[in-house]
Amino acid sequence: MIFIALIDWYSYQAFKTAFPSNTWVKVAYWAFSVLVYGYVAYGFLTFSREAMSPSFGKMVSILILSLIPKLIVLAFLFGEDILRFFSGAFQSLAGGREGDFLPDRRKFISQTALAFAAVPFLGILHGVLIGKYRYRVMKHTLEFEDLPEEFDGFTITQISDIHSGSFDDKKKLEYGVDLINQQNSDIILFTGDLVNNQAKEMEPWMETFQRLKAPMGKYSILGNHDYGDYVAWPSEEAKAANMQRLYDIQEELGFRLLRNEHVKITRGGASIDLIGVENWGKGFAQHGDLPKATANLSDQSFKVLMSHDPSHFDEEVKKFSQFIHLTLSGHTHGMQFGIEIPGWIKWSPASLRYPKWAGLYEEMGRYLHVNRGFGFLAFPGRVGIWPEITVLTLKRK
Template sequence: MVIILFRILFFLLFITLIDWYSYQAFKTLFPSQIWIKLVFWTFSIIVYLFVAFGFLTFSRGEISPNFGRMVSLLVLSMIPKLIILGFLFGEDILRFLVGIFQSLAGTREGDFLPERRKFVSQTALALAAIPFLGIFHGVLIGKYRYRVVKHILEFDDLPKEFDGFTITQISDIHSGSFDDKKKVEYGVELINQQASDIILFTGDLVNNQSREMEPWIDTFKKLKAPMGKYSILGNHDYGDYMAWPNQAAKAANLNRLLEIQEELGFKLLRNENVQLQKPALSGVEGEEASIDLIGVENWGKGFAQYGDLAKAAANLSGHSFKILLSHDPSHFDEEVKSFSQFIHLTLSGHTHGMQFGIEIPGLIKWSPVSLRYPKWAGLYEELGRYLHVNRGFGFLAFPGRVGIWPEITVLELKKK
C-alpha cells in the first residue's frame, strides 16, 4: 500500500511539474491575456478528469470508445507539454548557473535568476505545436490512411511456375477498435484492388473478444483471391489479456473466433502447413509445381509461445520453397533464421510500428518500438532469408496513427 501511495504521489508531482512549466511558456508569451490562461487550465483539468473517469471505469475486456478517447486526450495533452518541459527546464538550469556565476563574480544585479527569455518560450510552443497537430491529424485521419506497400523479391530456387506470384499481406485488424464503417470498407476494397493471387493475414483479428468481429464479418467476407485466403492467430486472439469467469468461457471465446475465421473464408493454419500448387509448365497432365505455406500459432519473445515451428514444418521436403506466417517478428531472430529447414520468406506483424514514428524513404525510419524490436516494420534480409513486418491494418489503444500509416503489403515473387 505504501508503494502504491508513493507511486500515486510521484505521478501527481510529475503532472504538476509538467503543467506548471507549460503554463510558464504561455504566461511569458501572453502576460496580459487572461483568457488564454483560462483556456490552458480548463483544457488541462478536463483532460485529467476524463482520464480519471476512464481509468476508474476501464475494463480491458470491454469494447468502449471512451478508452480510446481517453488515450487520445492524454497523448494530445502530454506529448506537447513534455516538449515544453524539456525546453524550459533546460533554460532554468542555465539561468541557475548564470545566477551563481554572476553572484560569485559580483556582477549580479536584481533577482538571483535572470528573467525567462521570451524566445525560448516561443521556440518551445512552436515545436510543441508540431506533435500536437500530428496527433490531431493521426486521430482524425491517420488511422484510416491506408497505403499500399509493394516489394519485388527474387529467389534462385523459386519454382518457375510461381514466377510473378503475388501475395497481399494484411495484419493486426483489431476489429474492436474500428469506429468508421465506410473507411474500413474502403480499406477492404483497396485490398481487393491489388488483385493478388493469394491473401495472407498474419494475426490479431480482435483486441480481446471474438464478438468484436461480429459487426465486421460481412465486410471482410468480401476479400477475394483466386488461390485462397490463409491466416494465423496473433497474441490478442487468444483472449489472454482479460479476466474470464472461467476457463470454459475463455475456450468458448476462442472457438467462436475459429468459427469466424471460417465464415470469413480464411483457412486458419495452427502449427501446420499447406501446399500451394500450379500446373507444371511442362504441360504433362497431372504434374504440378508447389510451394509450402507454413503457419504457426503465436510465438513471441516476452509473449505467449504457442507456436511450434518443428510441428508446423513436419514432413516437408528440405528443398521446397517455403513461406512462413508468424505473427511476432521476434520469432524470426529467435528461431526461424536458424531453423533446420531453410525458410525463404517470413511474414509477420504485431508491432504496428507503435502507430507513431517518422518515415522518410531514404532518409529516416524511426519509431519508439525500434527500442524493443530491431525488426519492426518493412523488409529485412538475413542469411538469405527474408522477413517482412507489416505495419498493421487497424490500431490498438491509441485510436490514431502518426507517421506510421495502416498498411496493405503486396509482395511479388520473381525467379532470378
C-alpha cells in the same frame, strides 16, 4: 503526480510569459488541463481489458495529445532555467545583481517552446483524425533461384493486426478493404490479431471483411491478442467458448486458419508449401510449433511461413533445420508512431524492442517481412507509421 504537476507548472509559465496580459489564455489553459485529467482519471477508474474499445482509445489519445506537447515546453523552459540560474549566480558573484536572483523569463523562449510544441500536437491530432485510416500499399519483389517456374510472378497480399475492436468508421474501413481487393493478388495472407480481446469485436465488421477476394484463397494465423489471454474470464469454459467463436468467425470470413500446420498451394502442376504457426513471441505466449507445422515437408520445397511475432524469426526460424524462404509477420504496428523517409531515416520506438520491426529484412538467405498493421490498438491513431497493405511478388531468378 509530482512529475505531472511539474509539467503543467512549466507549461503554464510558457503561456504566462508568452501572453502576459491575456487572462483568458491562462484560464483556458487550466480549464483544459483540469478537464483532461478529470476525463482520464474517470477512464482509468472504470477501465477493464474487456472494454478496450474506441472510447478507451479516445481517453488515451486525449492524454497523449495533452502531455507530449507539454514535455516539449518543459524541455525548453527547464533548459532556460539552467541558464537563468548560472546567469544569476555569475551576476551575484560579480556584485551586479540586485533584487531577484533569477533573471526574468524571456518571452521569445516561451514563444519558441509553444511553437515547437504545436508540431507534435498537430501531428498527433492528424494521426487520430486521419492517420489511423491512411492506408498505404507497400510493394516488394523478391527473387529466388529455386522458386518453381509456375510461380514466377506469383503475388501475395499480406495484411496483419486488424484489431477489429478498435474501428470506429465503417466508410474508411471499407475503403481499406477495397484497396486490398484492388491489388488483385493471387492469394491473401493474414498474419494475426483479428481482435483486441474478444471474438465478438469482429461481429460488426463481418460483412465488410467478407468482401475480401483472392483467386487462390485466403489464409490466416492467430496473434497474441486472439487467445483472450488479456481478459479476466468468468470461467475456463467462457474463454474456450470465445476461442471457438473466433475459429468460427475465421471460417465465416472465408479464411483457412492454419494452426501449426501447412498446406500446398498448387499452380500449373507445381506447388509451394504455405506454413502457419500459432503465436510464438519472445516475451509472449509461445503456442507455435514449427517442427509440427513442417512435419513431412520436403527439404527441397519452396516454403512461405506465417508467424505473427517477428522475434520468432531471429529466435528459431532463421536457424531452423528446414530452409524457409520467406516469413511473414506483423505484431509491432511500428508502435503506430515514428518517422520514415525512404533512403534517409527509418525510426520508431518499436526498434528499441524489436530489431526487425517493419519492412523487409534478409538474413542467412532467408527473407522476413514485418507488416506495419492494418488496424490500431490502444492509441487510436498513427503518426508517421501508416496502416499497411503489403504486396509481395515472387520471381524466379
